[in-house]
Amino acid sequence: MTAAGDTLRFGKTGRARRRVLFLALSGMAPLAVIAALCAGALPIAPTQLVRALATPMISPADIAGDPSAHILWALRLPRALLAFAAGALLALGGCCAQGVFRNPLADPGLLGISSGASVAAATAIVLLPTSLPGTLALLSPWLVPGAAFAGAMTVTTLLFHLSRHSERPRVQTLLLSGIAVNALCFAAVGALITIANDAQLRTLSFWTLGSVAGATWTSVGILVPICAIALVLLLPQARALDALLLGEREARHVGIDVPRVVRRCTVGIALGVGGTVALTGLIGFVGLIVPHLLRSVLGPGHRALLPGSVLGGGLLLLLADTASRTVVAPIEVPVGVLTATIGGPLFLALLQSRREQP
Amino acid sequence: MIDARGVSVDRGLRRVLHELSVQVRDGEVLAVVGPNGAGKSTLLAALAGDLPIRSGQVLVHEHRLDSLSASAIARLRAVLPQTPTLAFDYLVHEVVALGRLPFDEASVEREAQVRAALHAVDMHRAAERPYLTLSGGERQRVHLARALAQAAGADGLAPLAVLFDEPLGNLDPAQQVGVLQVVRRVADRGAAVLIVLHDLTWAARLADRVLVLRDGHPLACAPPREALEAVVLEAAFDVPFDCDWAHGGGSVLLPRTGFTPQRA
Numbered sequence: 001m002t003a004a005g006d007t008l009r010f011g012k013t014g015r016a017r018r019r020v021l022f023l024a025l026s027g028m029a030p031l032a033v034i035a036a037l038c039a040g041a042l043p044i045a046p047t048q049l050v051r052a053l054a055t056p057m058i059s060p061a062d063i064a065g066d067p068s069a070h071i072l073w074a075l076r077l078p079r080a081l082l083a084f085a086a087g088a089l090l091a092l093g094g095c096c097a098q099g100v101f102r103n104p105l106a107d108p109g110l111l112g113i114s115s116g117a118s119v120a121a122a123t124a125i126v127l128l129p130t131s132l133p134g135t136l137a138l139l140s141p142w143l144v145p146g147a148a149f150a151g152a153m154t155v156t157t158l159l160f161h162l163s164r165h166s167e168r169p170r171v172q173t174l175l176l177s178g179i180a181v182n183a184l185c186f187a188a189v190g191a192l193i194t195i196a197n198d199a200q201l202r203t204l205s206f207w208t209l210g211s212v213a214g215a216t217w218t219s220v221g222i223l224v225p226i227c228a229i230a231l232v233l234l235l236p237q238a239r240a241l242d243a244l245l246l247g248e249r250e251a252r253h254v255g256i257d258v259p260r261v262v263r264r265c266t267v268g269i270a271l272g273v274g275g276t277v278a279l280t281g282l283i284g285f286v287g288l289i290v291p292h293l294l295r296s297v298l299g300p301g302h303r304a305l306l307p308g309s310v311l312g313g314g315l316l317l318l319l320a321d322t323a324s325r326t327v328v329a330p331i332e333v334p335v336g337v338l339t340a341t342i343g344g345p346l347f348l349a350l351l352q353s354r355r356e357q358p
Numbered sequence: 359m360i361d362a363r364g365v366s367v368d369r370g371l372r373r374v375l376h377e378l379s380v381q382v383r384d385g386e387v388l389a390v391v392g393p394n395g396a397g398k399s400t401l402l403a404a405l406a407g408d409l410p411i412r413s414g415q416v417l418v419h420e421h422r423l424d425s426l427s428a429s430a431i432a433r434l435r436a437v438l439p440q441t442p443t444l445a446f447d448y449l450v451h452e453v454v455a456l457g458r459l460p461f462d463e464a465s466v467e468r469e470a471q472v473r474a475a476l477h478a479v480d481m482h483r484a485a486e487r488p489y490l491t492l493s494g495g496e497r498q499r500v501h502l503a504r505a506l507a508q509a510a511g512a513d514g515l516a517p518l519a520v521l522f523d524e525p526l527g528n529l530d531p532a533q534q535v536g537v538l539q540v541v542r543r544v545a546d547r548g549a550a551v552l553i554v555l556h557d558l559t560w561a562a563r564l565a566d567r568v569l570v571l572r573d574g575h576p577l578a579c580a581p582p583r584e585a586l587e588a589v590v591l592e593a594a595f596d597v598p599f600d601c602d603w604a605h606g607g608g609s610v611l612l613p614r615t616g617f618t619p620q621r622a
């Protein structure tokens with residue numbers, strides 16, 4: 001069966017490269033968290049960090065009198081967690097969208113999934129009451145994320161139906177649908193702005209420039225379960241997504257239950273993107289840059305790419321957010337502006353390189 | 359064994375297969391020929407479980423396909439579709455390994471199967487090459503290897519039925535011979551093989567039986583010598599044929615000379 005000299009395993013170099021990258025990413029993640037906690041208008045020395053982190057446990061009463069402990073617990077820790085979770089969800093969502101749409105240029109922002117979420121969230125802010133009556137009050141913080149999920153879900157499902165009419169979803173059709181959806185959503189947000197009151201207007205303007213500055217423990221508490229569900233839905237789809245890249249029919253030939261995979265991916269992407277948009281506004285290009293960079297090192301196989309995107313996306317947004325609030329301090333650049341500044345040119349370069357391919 | 363009983367398939371409002379019954383026995387190659395639009399690929403898709411059928415039933419190894427999950431069907435039959443596309447740069451062995459998805463096995467076993475499949479199509483030296491750097495013919499052979507890796511099945515399973523949809527496109531004559539040898543070997547190992555072919559000469563030389571289709575109806579289903587008679591072919595293609603069954607020990611089937619383009 002196998003010829004002599006064939007006993008070497010396949011993909012040895014690839015496996016080694018994968019291992020190095022995962023070690024590097026997992027090593028950098030705690031360092032990035034430490035950097036995010038220490039850096040800022042009031043720098044906290046890494047040596048003070050442990051004491052400040054332990055303050056609520058040792059003497060909860062001291063927290064008000066200790067500015068570093070207060071800043072850490074009230075601002076930087078929830079912000080770091082929110083940035084990491086949001087980045088992870090956006091990158092994972094992007095990576096899965098690229099698999100489901102069989103297109104390396106599919107990004108939740110460019111396709112309009114994020115805009116769909118933002119319109120629904122904005123509608124909820126303007127038209128729904130801020131708090132629900134009676135026992136339902138507990139659900140109030142979930143209103144906007146819930147609406148955002150519904151918006152993201154609608155757009156993802158719509159795009160999927162638009163793209164599946166052809167054997168191979170064409171990139172032009174997808175991106176043009178994205179432009180149309182984005183334009184429509186922009187108009188809808190515009191209409192909502194005209195009827196919003198002052199308080200609502202301030203909240204709405206937050207969407208146009210994505211930022212994790214508004215992070216609180218409530219928002220972390222909302223995003224963490226969303227993150228957990230999205231991970232449970234999306235991470236096991238790695239092999240199915242690999243097969244799906246050959247085409248729906250071919251995936252079915254090798255035993256993939258295509259409708260089930262597509263359903264789970266759609267819900268997972270919509271949850272991740274919707275949840276993120278509801279809590280951070282529109283942060284573009286993370287879902288495009290991270291999987292693209294990782295693919296050049298890990299290859300296109302989703303078994304490494306999906307967990308890699310979670311780590312890489314979290315890391316990228318955490319570092320970008322830390323940079324956005326420290327580089328030109330005391331001015332704070334919204335992190336969405338930063339990711340778009342890096343992502344826009346990269347997207348153009350990507351388009352150019354694809355055009356040169358046969 | 360593939361057993362189609364009275365299968366009708368509609369595409370939109372049009373009926374493209376009319377109560378077709380056909381059997382492919384284990385160890386046999388059945389070639390399906392006919393003009394464009396005769397329903398050849400539709401038949402293959404119906405037998406693969408890709409299309410909802412209007413009436414009748416399809417059984418593979420005596421299991422009704424419509425009662426099985428996608429993964430159970432994938433352990434009964436392998437398919438090589440016409441033009442698979444892949445826009446992402448997988449390595450060749452990764453593409454072939456997708457054929458092993460239906461089977462629960464250790465990675466060492468999987469690699470052995472992938473290696474054997476790549477050897478069978480003479481692509482083993484390209485195992486670590488990126489798929490997108492291959493030529494059209496090489497890509498075609500990689501997909502053939504993927505179907506072979508799936509067709510190899512697993513211990514305790516009957517040999518998988520294999521369906522090939524026009525596997526000779528993009529290939530030069532030497533590679534066509536190579537692919538047909540692979541197809542023959544699959545059948546010789548005990549699999550039921552159905553192959554859609556455009557080239558009648560290859561169908562005559564390869565197949566144990568030939569099904570001639572026109573407008574979703576069978577005109578003949580018999581050993582090549584009977585099914586590919588000149589009268590049947592003319593009825594199928596509306597062109598008279600020259601059939602030489604003893605051309606240097608093999609058969610040659612071509613439209614009659616007066617109907618092929620002549621130099622002025």
